Amino acid sequence: MAKDPDKLGIFVTTPQYMPHLMKIVEAAQRAGKKVMIFFTFKAVHLTKQPDFARLVKMVPEDDLAICADSYTCEGFDVELDIPGGMTPKQMRTQAFHGQVLEECGKYMVL
């Protein structure tokens, strides 16, 4: 798939920036842009923050995913503890990050 110049990819690697992430997504959407977000490694702890459910509602199912292996490595149950509002198909592999790089015209790491 060709890169979409109006799509911002966000690769989230650290558990520190939830408020920043929310503001960036809000600002992007207010500007009429789409976002695609992948959470990996320690960043999967952000799924336990109160704002996460709001984020899930803001981003279409196909554009938001978390690394299932990271989720398991960090001690969460990938089958019984799917973050609120998410579906099993959003528990993905690093291939989703590849998709972010291929589809998004803009890209940033948090």
Added chain:
Amino acid sequence: MSLKIYFLIANRQYITDAIRSALGQSVENHYSHACVFYHKMPRVTEYVKENIEWIRDMEGDVFAVVDTMDEEAKKYNVEEVGLTPITLEELAQRLREADVIIGYGMPKQKHGPPPACAD
């Protein structure tokens, strides 16, 4: 289209996972490279060794940035683990050709790891 991707790893705790993430992009047919700054590698399991080999099989590499490491970390990472040594100057040249540069994880740790998480 295959991208040239560089993962820059400044924090020891993130090294193993950043290498796994780099492998993920190798498997997606990108030229994926992991660059370890500062620290001695955490315990290198068969899993990590296989990941490094697989990245190399897919025409990527895992580098130790030797200018930013102390002698002990450099010796261990290059001679024992077999990471490819690279200087900051050489890495800077490569980054000019990169399509994507990913600063992976949190900044460098201020303190060495306590025994509880030392490996």
